[in-house]
Amino acid sequence: MDITESINDTFPTIINTNDITNNISENTALLNITCNKNKLLDAINIVLKAISGKSTMDILDCIVIEAKDGQIKLISNDLEIGIETILEGEIIEEGSIAVKAKVFSEIIRKLPSDTVKLTADDNYTLFINAGKSKFNIASRPTGEFPYLPDIERNNKVVISQFTLKEIIRQTVFSISDNENAKVMTGELFEIHDSELKVVSLDGHRISIRKVQLAGSYPDISVIVPGKTLIEISKILTGGLDNEMAIYFTDNHILFEFDNTIVLSRLIEGEYYQIDKMLSSDYETKITVNKKNMLDCIDRTTLMIKESEKKPVLVDITDGNMKFAINSSIGSMNEEVDITKEGKDILIGFNPRFLIDALKVIDEEEITMYMINPKAPCFIRDKEGTYIYLILPVNINS
């Protein structure tokens, strides 16, 4: 794919808000601002999330520093995710410059004093002064930079930062990294009335989280790239009381919180019809202490070699669940107390899948539902706020 095409495709309107020639003042400064070192560092750490470091275009490895209309912004864009964040500071001269993200963040991190002065001259040299420390680094004009397009802010959904971060943590582990099934590399975000449902799947398992929103909204169903969700959950620091807004368009999702906006492309395509795969039938139902079970499965993984795909055998009888694994390293078995309803069952699992699900469940006790050794196993709560479907491994031996 041609890179220019790709830019145009992502952000159809490249708004060059920064015609440099107009900004050059008598003393030919392109930019002249002062700010607090730690606030600058916080802002840099936010926009770094949209610097891939693997870009083939130098400009995409840059952070744009823009002082305009009385406001300082840092901006980054890797063509999948774009981030803008507002930086508190004093503007002596408006303007903008693009600076290599890596060296800029390393310099700011190591500066000696609280106050940082950033100025740029018309040779695109950026001067960084703090205390007695003076850096000059080569920078570049912002003309080529793919600024974030203006997004119509309709379809606003309000959610707490903490809740969004939790939902992502509890589902994102089961996206696929197979770029050939693009839809699987993202998560379904579906809103109906006041319920947000988030789904991820990778062919062996499905993770579903549902939350009630404060308001009621028109139906929305989009696929958000997993990478976007991983990066945004690193930036979100707010608690349960810190609200944020999410806007949806046909091609984009926009997250707005604190002084920051994160804009991401959506993944095109139809998501899987997961409702068909869910079932509330079961032959065996067990309740178990989550930590005991997790620690025990964790120990079974000690017997796994990368090259061997050995399942853990789970033998469920009254009051007892026995885990056993056998490999070229050796063998291991351990029992865990349970409460059981229904039939005994012997079933095999990839222990990694059980661990991933158990790790993100907050409850002390979990309930598992099984039908037979070849049918999906479900870990879910009564209210259906979380459902983890895991396919067993064939143990025909």
Place this chain on the structure above:
Amino acid sequence: MDITESINDTFPTIINTNDITNNISENTALLNITCNKNKLLDAINIVLKAISGKSTMDILDCIVIEAKDGQIKLISNDLEIGIETILEGEIIEEGSIAVKAKVFSEIIRKLPSDTVKLTADDNYTLFINAGKSKFNIASRPTGEFPYLPDIERNNKVVISQFTLKEIIRQTVFSISDNENAKVMTGELFEIHDSELKVVSLDGHRISIRKVQLAGSYPDISVIVPGKTLIEISKILTGGLDNEMAIYFTDNHILFEFDNTIVLSRLIEGEYYQIDKMLSSDYETKITVNKKNMLDCIDRTTLMIKESEKKPVLVDITDGNMKFAINSSIGSMNEEVDITKEGKDILIGFNPRFLIDALKVIDEEEITMYMINPKAPCFIRDKEGTYIYLILPVNINS
């Protein structure tokens, strides 16, 4: 070099203290002990320091567990360093077994309960039981294992664990990793009367530390492998009041402390005549706050690319030391307050060498002595307890 030859060379007397056939009891157990999990883990972490993981002989990747004469020992040996540590525990059946260090340490780390039972059968299967958790892993007989030779314990030197650890930290950074100059990969340990002098050098710099010992000793001069010193300083946890013993033979150095002995080969050869390189003449003497100077040099390294070897220029005038560096990334300069005696000087350094030395000096203020931009620079205290010689970089431009 043939591996068998190498073993014989290192440890001429392979004492197989463990003739397995004699140890097999009625129930054919090769070993049967119980111990506390955390004490076992501590002992494993000590002997792991002599497991290289890069060995061509499987037996060298093993830890020997030996219960003999009422004592439990863990033993490891990578043919350069050998370690024995005593483990508190109960012996039900004496015997010994060799177990792969990596998987054994991982299992013990993850065990659920405080009490661990270790038994081995005559198929060399090791059974690890803790709480409800049961592991079986394949192990091997100890017949092939290169046990540590008996070392004559003459030439005993007593030093505090803390002091030895500090001396190593303050010198080991300037050993060379060039295996073609084997002597440079070790450190000179020289004892004269009651003074221990430790020296390392790598062709660009020399580090010297001297300490006064509590007693007076016959002259000793040996070269200890840097790797031995790095590993032993990881094991030493004791404070200033915890004494340890060091024994010297023609080919070995033996460290004895707490319940552990560490035996290492010495490096053969003549060490460099460093006294000729030391001089107390100077034309410029400066005193500077160590932290200010260190932070400033640290910032200069931000301008260094791996591929470019750019020196930092140090311009010393009355009361002022200016650091400046110029590279393809950009340029940086910063001034630090100093007290100066003697001439002004402009001199270039590899900033890494200054940083390494400054980092290990505990004093708040340091004193540097220079003659001219081509002669070695010295950082040393009045008493000569530490001397860091650093060669400047040519700045003929």
